[in-house]
Amino acid sequence: MTEGHRVFSRMEVVRIREEWARSGGADCPRCEQALLVERIEPNPQVSYVRRRHWLLCPSCGKSALLETPRGS
Numbered sequence: 210m211t212e213g214h215r216v217f218s219r220m221e222v223v224r225i226r227e228e229w230a231r232s233g234g235a236d237c238p239r240c241e242q243a244l245l246v247e248r249i250e251p252n253p254q255v256s257y258v259r260r261r262h263w264l265l266c267p268s269c270g271k272s273a274l275l276e277t278p279r280g281s
């Protein structure tokens with residue numbers, strides 16, 4: 210494996226983001242497996258204004274990085 214992380218396509222990310230925003234959880238568009246969610250703590254050396262979450266499918270191993278608006 211030299212390609213690093215496999216990622217969802219842009220359209221898949223859109224679907225995941227919408228489902229996640231609506232229900233607080235999301236399934237893999239391919240496997241219909243619940244995605245694992247890991248919060249990414251902001252790097253204090255970079256002034257991120259958004260919190261970020263890493264969503265990973267335990268089945269196919271694809272992942273997506275989502276940002277959530279501040280205060281949500």
Ligand SMILES: [Zn+2]
Nearest residue numbers: 237240266269
């Ligand atoms: Zn999957």
